[in-house]
Amino acid sequence: MKTWFFTRDGIVRAVDGLSYHLRRGETLGIVGESGCGKSVGALSILGLLPMPPGRIVGGSIRFRGRELIGLDETAMRAIRGNEISVIFQEPMTSLNPVMAVGRQIAEPLMLHQGLSRRAAHDRAAEMLDLVRIPDARRRLTEYPHQLSGGTRQRIMIAIALACRPDILIADEPTTALDVTIQAQILRLLRQLQRELATSVILISHNLAVIAESVQRVIVMYAGRKVEEAPVSQLFRRPRHPYTVGLLGSVPRIVRGSPQLQTLPQPQPKTRLAEIPGMLPSLSEPVAGCAFAPRCSLASETCRSAPPPLKEQAPHHFAACWHSERAAEVAYG
Amino acid sequence: MTDALHQVGLAGDAGILSPPRRALVRRYPMVVLGAVLFAAVLLITLAAPWLASHDPQEIDPIARLRPPSAEHLLGTDALGRDVWSRTIYGGRISLMVGLVVGLLASALGLAIGLVSGYSRIADAIVMRVMDGLMSIPAILLAIALMSVARASIFTVIIAITVVEIPRVVRLVRSVVLSLREQTYVEAAIVAGTRPARIVFKHILPNTLAPLIVQTTYICAAAMLVEAILSFLGAGTPPEVPSWGNIMAEGRTFFQIAPWLILSPGLLLGATVLAVNLVGDGLRGALDPRIARRM
Amino acid sequence: MYGYILRRILATLPVLGIVAIVVFAILHMSPGDPAALIAGDHATPQQIADIRSKLGLDRPLYEQFAVWLASLASGDLGVSIFSNQPVTRLLAQRMEPTISLAISTTIVMVLLAVPIGVIAAWRADSWIDHAVMTLAVLGFSLPIFVVAYLLVYALAMTWDVFPVQGYAPLRDGIGAWANHLVLPSLTLGLSFMALIARITRASMLEVLSQDYIRTARSKGLGPRQLLIDHALANAAVPIVTIIGVGVALLLGGVVVTESVFAIPGIGRLVVDAILTRDYPVIQGVLLIFSAVYVLLNLIIDLLYVVLDPRIRY
Numbered sequence: 001m002k003t004w005f006f007t008r009d010g011i012v013r014a015v016d017g018l019s020y021h022l023r024r025g026e027t028l029g030i031v032g033e034s035g036c037g038k039s040v041g042a043l044s045i046l047g048l049l050p051m052p053p054g055r056i057v058g059g060s061i062r063f064r065g066r067e068l069i070g071l072d073e074t075a076m077r078a079i080r081g082n083e084i085s086v087i088f089q090e091p092m093t094s095l096n097p098v099m100a101v102g103r104q105i106a107e108p109l110m111l112h113q114g115l116s117r118r119a120a121h122d123r124a125a126e127m128l129d130l131v132r133i134p135d136a137r138r139r140l141t142e143y144p145h146q147l148s149g150g151t152r153q154r155i156m157i158a159i160a161l162a163c164r165p166d167i168l169i170a171d172e173p174t175t176a177l178d179v180t181i182q183a184q185i186l187r188l189l190r191q192l193q194r195e196l197a198t199s200v201i202l203i204s205h206n207l208a209v210i211a212e213s214v215q216r217v218i219v220m221y222a223g224r225k226v227e228e229a230p231v232s233q234l235f236r237r238p239r240h241p242y243t244v245g246l247l248g249s250v251p252r253i254v255r256g257s258p259q260l261q262t263l264p265q266p267q268p269k270t271r272l273a274e275i276p277g278m279l280p281s282l283s284e285p286v287a288g289c290a291f292a293p294r295c296s297l298a299s300e301t302c303r304s305a306p307p308p309l310k311e312q313a314p315h316h317f318a319a320c321w322h323s324e325r326a327a328e329v330a331y332g
Numbered sequence: 333m334t335d336a337l338h339q340v341g342l343a344g345d346a347g348i349l350s351p352p353r354r355a356l357v358r359r360y361p362m363v364v365l366g367a368v369l370f371a372a373v374l375l376i377t378l379a380a381p382w383l384a385s386h387d388p389q390e391i392d393p394i395a396r397l398r399p400p401s402a403e404h405l406l407g408t409d410a411l412g413r414d415v416w417s418r419t420i421y422g423g424r425i426s427l428m429v430g431l432v433v434g435l436l437a438s439a440l441g442l443a444i445g446l447v448s449g450y451s452r453i454a455d456a457i458v459m460r461v462m463d464g465l466m467s468i469p470a471i472l473l474a475i476a477l478m479s480v481a482r483a484s485i486f487t488v489i490i491a492i493t494v495v496e497i498p499r500v501v502r503l504v505r506s507v508v509l510s511l512r513e514q515t516y517v518e519a520a521i522v523a524g525t526r527p528a529r530i531v532f533k534h535i536l537p538n539t540l541a542p543l544i545v546q547t548t549y550i551c552a553a554a555m556l557v558e559a560i561l562s563f564l565g566a567g568t569p570p571e572v573p574s575w576g577n578i579m580a581e582g583r584t585f586f587q588i589a590p591w592l593i594l595s596p597g598l599l600l601g602a603t604v605l606a607v608n609l610v611g612d613g614l615r616g617a618l619d620p621r622i623a624r625r626m
Numbered sequence: 627m628y629g630y631i632l633r634r635i636l637a638t639l640p641v642l643g644i645v646a647i648v649v650f651a652i653l654h655m656s657p658g659d660p661a662a663l664i665a666g667d668h669a670t671p672q673q674i675a676d677i678r679s680k681l682g683l684d685r686p687l688y689e690q691f692a693v694w695l696a697s698l699a700s701g702d703l704g705v706s707i708f709s710n711q712p713v714t715r716l717l718a719q720r721m722e723p724t725i726s727l728a729i730s731t732t733i734v735m736v737l738l739a740v741p742i743g744v745i746a747a748w749r750a751d752s753w754i755d756h757a758v759m760t761l762a763v764l765g766f767s768l769p770i771f772v773v774a775y776l777l778v779y780a781l782a783m784t785w786d787v788f789p790v791q792g793y794a795p796l797r798d799g800i801g802a803w804a805n806h807l808v809l810p811s812l813t814l815g816l817s818f819m820a821l822i823a824r825i826t827r828a829s830m831l832e833v834l835s836q837d838y839i840r841t842a843r844s845k846g847l848g849p850r851q852l853l854i855d856h857a858l859a860n861a862a863v864p865i866v867t868i869i870g871v872g873v874a875l876l877l878g879g880v881v882v883t884e885s886v887f888a889i890p891g892i893g894r895l896v897v898d899a900i901l902t903r904d905y906p907v908i909q910g911v912l913l914i915f916s917a918v919y920v921l922l923n924l925i926i927d928l929l930y931v932v933l934d935p936r937i938r939y
Contacts, residue, residue, distance in 0.1 A: 046844060048840060048843060048844055052751075076846075077846040077847070077848060078846060079846065080843070080844055080845060080846035081844060081845035081846035081847075082846055085844065085845075086844045088837060088840065088841060088844075090837055093836065093837040093838065094837045094838055094840070094841045095838055095841065096838045096841075096842065096855075096856050096859070096860065097838070097860065097934075097935075097936060098859045098860055098933070098934060098935055098936075099855065099856070099859065100935075107842075107845055107847065107851075108845045108846060108847075111845070111846060111847065111851075112846065143935045143936070145935075145936050156841070159841070159845065160844075362760075362763075460640055460641070460644050461644055461648075463640075463641050463644065464641055464643075464644025464645045464647070464648050465644075465648060466874075467641055467644075467645050467874075467916045467919050467920050467923075468645060468648065468649070468912060468915070468916045468919075469874045469875070469877040469878040469915055469916070469919065470874070470875075470878050471878030471879070471881055471882070472877070472878055472881065472896070472911070472912055472915055472916075473648075473912075475881070475896065475897075475900055475908075476649070476652050476908055476912055477652060477655075478900070479652075479900050479903060479905070479908055480652055480653060480655060552767065556769050556770075559769050559771075560769060560770065560771065560882055563769075563771055563882070563885075564881070564882065564885060564897050564900070565897075565900070565901055566897075566900050566901075579771070579772075586775060586778075587783065587790075590775065590779050590783075593771075593772065593775050594772070594775065594776070594779070597768075597769060597771070597772030597775065597776075598768075598772065600769055600772070601764075601767050601768040601769060601772055602767075604767040604768075604769070605763060605764060605767035605768075608763055608766060608767050609763060612763070
């Protein structure tokens with residue numbers, strides 16, 4: 001799929017060729033630096049991007065056999081909040097400040113399931129219980145500004161899951177929260193995913209978050225997918241230089257979680273490894289591999305021809321001409 | 333998503349910062365139109381001695397209330413005077429009033445606003461007075477002020493300035509107050525910089541942008557207020573051919589000679605429109621966040 | 627919340643006080659002698675002296691002010707110099723046309739302008755948006771009496787749809803009453819409507835770019851719920867504020883409109899009073915209009931409590 005933004009000063013190719021599958025009940029993580037197109041890709045699914053400058057120029061998004069690109073707006077609205085939901089990064093600003101929280105949860109219920117206001121509010125109270133917010137009945141009539149960031153994010157989750165969607169897209173759900181709250185929210189997401197059998201797409205730039213919560217990972221760079229693998233395989237042996245760089249920049253303290261224990265132990269130094277160079281501008285088309293300017297393995301082939309995504313090991317894909325040597329790359 | 337869109341936004345911003353001329357016209361057609369229109373009116377009024385077809389004061393009892401013709405581009409009024417000539421001479425008065433009021437109100441408002449933003453005591457008094465002044469509808473206040481003064485262009489200017497000052501004071505004061513909270517100003521104060529220097533170096537430059545925008549709007553408003561005052565008989569003295577006066581004279585004859593009111597009126601409207609457009613454009617180009625804080 | 631309400635109510639008192647001071651001061655701010663001003667250009671020194679003692683103008687200023695305030699408090703707005711009638715009676719006689727005009731204009735214009743602004747913001751950068759914005763700037767730029775005469779020219783003279791001028795009291799029938807009010811209302815309301823539409827659009831645009839609108843869309847909500855429950859509800863505060871400000875414009879415009887359309891209301895009263903230097907009337911009208919405006923702003927401030935729950939809690 002490709003999503004481009006047509007601006008006065010050029011075409012920004014935010015997502016330039018991204019493909020993946022999502023199985024029922026599976027949790028997929030999409031990871032990458034800011035600006036790599038992970039959010040744009042996910043939001044394109046629901047058509048939530050400003051479409052005048054943005055446009056999906058290629059590819060297809062199939063959901064339960066239906067093509068979502070080009071779907072008319074009414075049909076799309078029936079899917080949003082109902083079969084596919086989103087939660088966003090900023091819980092502080094993502095809730096309507098002048099509407100009671102209970103009503104915000106009840107809205108999709110009344111809309112998609114035709115519930116009466118009373119019934120919808122009852123279900124909303126149930127949702128509050130589900131997201132582990134105490135004193136549900138009283139919370140229904142409160143307003144967002146009276147609640148903490150963690151609570152607001154739980155409300156967002158309640159809203160998103162109210163109609164029991166098949167897919168939940170979580171776009172950086174914990175980035176704006178305190179570390180302790182982050183852990184709570186992630187745990188909640190895992191529990192809910194099990195209880196409701198929802199498929200989840202978890203987007204984050206934070207590898208630690210991904211490591212804890214997902215089963216399969218996609219690594220994105222400059223609008224393209226560069227690696228895809230089950231999470232433990234990815235961490236044990238990454239097959240793209242960029243992934244290696246990302247892993248190297250995870251702080252040592254964070255490596256407490258079991259998944260991350262399989263990482264090669266870093267050299268005893270205190271500096272975090274940094275990937276030299278900067279993200280390429282998404283408005284200039286790239287010949288060859290987008291990561292080549294920053295990669296120590298880059299060769300002429302890399303600069304002239306974009307590497308195809310190949311299955312380098314069972315279920316493990318990477319787009320790199322020198323994938324076998326990727327794990328040797330050292331940064332910092 | 334914010335990241336990709338941020339890049340998009342950045343790409344867009346670069347255009348505003350350093351526009352080649354053609355892109356400027358394409359990007360802000362309305363502003364350019366406004367500026368051109370205003371320049372045209374200004375030139376016409378300035379060149380009045382050369383462009384007028386008749387002496388604006390010349391009375392011609394025979395040719396009274398004639399509709400527009402080749403000889404009298406906009407017709408004649410009740411005394412046979414050529415409306416076109418009176419209109420372009422009258423434009424000088426109206427434009428002058430607008431500009432002078434704009435500058436005067438801005439200058440005074442800036443001074444008062446700076447003091448008010450800086451001194452809490454002064455602020456308490458000043459803001460009460462300004463609130464009170466703003467509670468009286470503008471036209472009424474202007475009318476009342478004119479009623480105690482001898483009618484002249486000077487008094488009209490003073491009256492309208494008084495009416496427009498409170499808005500400027502409010503604006504400047506809010507900018508000053510918000511800037512005082514900024515850490516770099518706090519740092520300057522802690523470093524021992526004298527208040528005057530802080531004002532000139534840090535605060536003043538930040539007030540200029542919204543102030544300039546506000547000045548254009550005041551000019552426009554002042555021209556309208558002057559016209560209304562004169563139209564009601566409470567503005568410039570009857571001998572002065574401001575647009576408002578020309579229209580006031582044309583009141584009684586409207587049904588038979590509508591051009592007496594419509595010609596200067598539409599021209600006034602066009603001028604005010606031009607100034608408003610320029611103001612809008614300036615506001616769009618300069619930081620909109622501060623300019624909107626009125 | 628109750629603290630907010632109380633504070634707002636108390637805050638109007640000093641404002642009203644300042645208004646009283648300003649209104650009082652205007653007469654005494656003149657460079658000339660107030661008594662001479664009132665007496666007129668052709669008065670003899672004796673007449674001027676008479677007026678001065680009759681109106682108590684020879685007393686010290688603070689005493690005059692105190693006396694004046696006291697009479698205000700008891701509802702006495704003085705006596706018209708020109709017609710010798712109590713100002714309050716004059717105001718009462720002229721109230722109906724002015725109130726009819728002001729209220730009908732406000733309601734109609736708000737009902738028109740807000741939806742226009744909402745649509746312009748929703749379809750930003752479309753031809754509708756540009757048309758609305760252009761008309762708005764135009765409406766704001768034409769002097770009010772020019773609009774009046776344009777309308778009269780088009781709709782009363784050229785096509786005899788509405789009467790050229792005059793006012794029909796309500797008791798003479800709603801039809802005639804409304805008929806006579808159409809042109810004056812349009813005249814008075816045009817710049818008001820332009821202002822409201824512009825601010826509505828700007829406020830809506832700002833709100834529509836907020837995150838919670840994205841959330842609302844992601845729930846699958848349709849345009850009507852989005853625009854009204856989510857967008858407009860949040861844009862309401864600035865819009866309501868500007869309606870308040872617009873009423874000030876309206877109160878000033880009433881003066882001109884009544885003058886052009888020969889409506890026997892308070893506006894006409896004050897214009898006549900200017901020409902005859904009838905200061906008690908001028909002061910009375912200023913006080914009334916300002917008081918109305920201050921009260922309206924108070925009501926709007928109190929409305930914020932309803933509109934914005936963040937103030938309530």
